[in-house]
Amino acid sequence: MTARPLSPRVPADRPVRAVLVGCGGMSAAWLRAAATVPGLEVVGLVDLNEGAALARQSEFELLHAQTGTDLDAVLAATRPDLVFDCTIPDAHHATALTAFSHGVGVLGEKPLADTLERAQDMVQAGQHAGLFHAVIQNRRYDPNIRRVRAFVEGGRMGAVTGVHADFFLGPHFGGFRDTMEHVLLLDMAIHTFDAARLICGQDPVSVTCHEWNPAGSWYAHGANAVATFEMTGGVVFTYRGSWCAEGFPTTWESDWRITGTRGTVRWDGGDHPRAAVVTGTGGFFSEFEEMELPPLAPDARTGGHEGLIRDAVRVLREGGTAETVASDNIKSLAMVLAAIESAESGQKVSVTW
Ligand SMILES: NC(=O)c1ccc[n+]([C@@H]2O[C@H](COP(=O)([O-])OP(=O)(O)OC[C@H]3O[C@@H](n4cnc5c(N)ncnc54)[C@H](O)[C@@H]3O)[C@@H](O)[C@H]2O)c1
Structure with a gap:
């Protein structure tokens, strides 16, 4: 299968818009990091437990962000550029496929998926749709x-x-x-x-x-x-x-x-x-x-979660390939x-x- 070129770049005159799904333990690190990245706006927070989404909304003062329990509905309402997948490993496959079905790229927590078959399916779906798809491997950015x-x-x-x-x-x-x-x-x-x-x-x-x-x-x-x-x-x-x-x-x-x-x-x-x-x-x-x-080196990519999120924003705006692109990071899984x-x-x- 031939991968399509990445979907249209996000223009410089507006923020990159992200919906975060999975408002558990790790989501705090993501939201702290996201708040420091210029030109990035979190427009939605999703969790099976809406209380968890509401708690993050209030903690990070994201009062304009839509909250919900259904990723599909929040994506339809907010039309973002990117999904931040902070769900548990078993849910990464369904989360990515839902995002891709809305034409939205994914930056997800490790591991890419819970099985190799699902990881392969996700990589193929992301490539077929020509969408951004990468994994947070924060220890690389040390x-x-x-x-x-x-x-x-x-x-x-x-x-x-x-x-x-x-x-x-x-x-x-x-x-x-x-x-x-x-x-x-x-x-x-x-x-x-x-x-x-x-x-x-x-x-x-x-x-x-x-x-x-x-x-x-x-x-x-x-x-x-x-x-x-x-x-x-x-x-x-x-x-x-x-x-x-x-x-x-x-x-x-x-x-x-x-x-x-x-x-x-x-x-x-x-x-x-x-x-x-x-x-x-x-x-x-x-x-x-x-x-x-x-x-x-002054141009070295560092910064843990923040560095990876910055790089995702850069790729969405300027094109190129993320270092932890899913098609390569599947090798670690x-x-x-x-x-x-x-x-x-x-x-x-x-x-x-
Ligand atoms: N990079 C790191 O250093 C690091 C450290 C710890 C955890 N992680 C990874 O982060 C991910 C999340 O871990 P955690 O510790 O935050 O787990 P957690 O259990 O604290 O949080 C997961 C949240 O996702 C929600 N959720 C689960 N399935 C969902 C679905 N289908 N739709 C919406 N919400 C859903 C749960 O309700 C929960 O609130 C895992 O993949 C884990 O491996 C990474």
């Missing part, structure tokens, strides 16, 4: 991961051979995560897998994954996982993760070691990513220069679902999308 990516891409450490992430935290969330199946892989690991794709600039090929719920876990299922991905370009990405690790927590960004043919980058998720690059060879060990990675399949089958699984 200033330090941009420094890591720029350094790797610049080639000073040679060609990347390995990407290794440790994620060890012990959050006691309470709520739905306590009983969710594959809780670490489904709810959190997509951020780390997406970050690994960004860092090495390669696509996933296959995965072997072992998932377990360790003794003492306060989750019902799958709080720990270890996965090994083969990526294109001969790169191997390894992931060791736990959501019930008591003590010595990593950051939410993970603790990374990236190996290359002429050096290594280490990043603990904080503000001081470092590199060691080979300066001399021939001895038992090579000689190295150690350095903190260069500062952020495919990594999660293939890891789960491998954990369940005990087999190596090809990652397809």
Whole structure:
């Protein structure tokens, strides 16, 4: 199927108009971010529970915004340019298809969908309609991961051979995560897998994954996982993760070691990513220069949710493609679902999308 060119651009003399659907926990971060983006107006708030929409309307003083429980009706009444999808993963498919049926693009929360089939269907529907369709992957828009990516891409450490992430935290969330199946892989690991794709600039090929719920876990299922991905370009990405690790927590960004043919980058998720690059060879060990990675490039895309929303507005006005366009970001979801399949089958699984 050939994708149509993106639908007409939003002219500079009027705001980009958005309807937010799913006024739960994450919607506050979206509305806070949206309020800082020039030329963007939230014209509608939708939730199955109208009280949640009304609460956000009052909290963010969006008194002109239409509220409702039915996305279809609010889209018909407000005719926006974009839907912000902050619903639960099971509802992302129906939300996107409803938006597309009104000729409206979608910027949605991760994960793209709850199954690969639905994600593929959404990508095809968005492309067929020629509409904007992208996923919020806010951890890509972290200033330090941009420094890591720029350094790797610049080639000073040679060609990347390995990407290794440790994620060890012990959050006691309470709520739905306590009983969710594959809780670490489904709810959190997509951020780390997406970050690994960004860092090495390669696509996933296959995965072997072992998932377990360790003794003492306060989750019902799958709080720990270890996965090994083969990526294109001969790169191997390894992931060791736990959501019930008591003590010595990593950051939410993970603790990374990236190996290359002429050096290594280490990043603990904080503000001081470092590199060691080979300066001399021939001895038992090579000689190295150690350095903190260069500062952020002025044109780097950062800002978490706000940065992604800004970029969506820019693409709607100027054209181009969002970095987290659904047709590419489906690969991060495919990594999660293939890891789960491998954990369940005990087999190596090809990652397809
Ligand atoms: N990017 C991040 O760092 C991050 C962090 C947490 C959650 N998330 C993602 O954000 C999304 C929302 O998570 P949350 O924690 O806000 O969940 P939540 O349960 O707090 O809120 C979801 C809201 O959506 C509403 N809703 C569900 N189905 C709907 C439908 N069909 N139409 C209208 N409203 C509907 C619910 O009534 C609820 O108010 C999920 O996809 C989650 O994975 C992302």
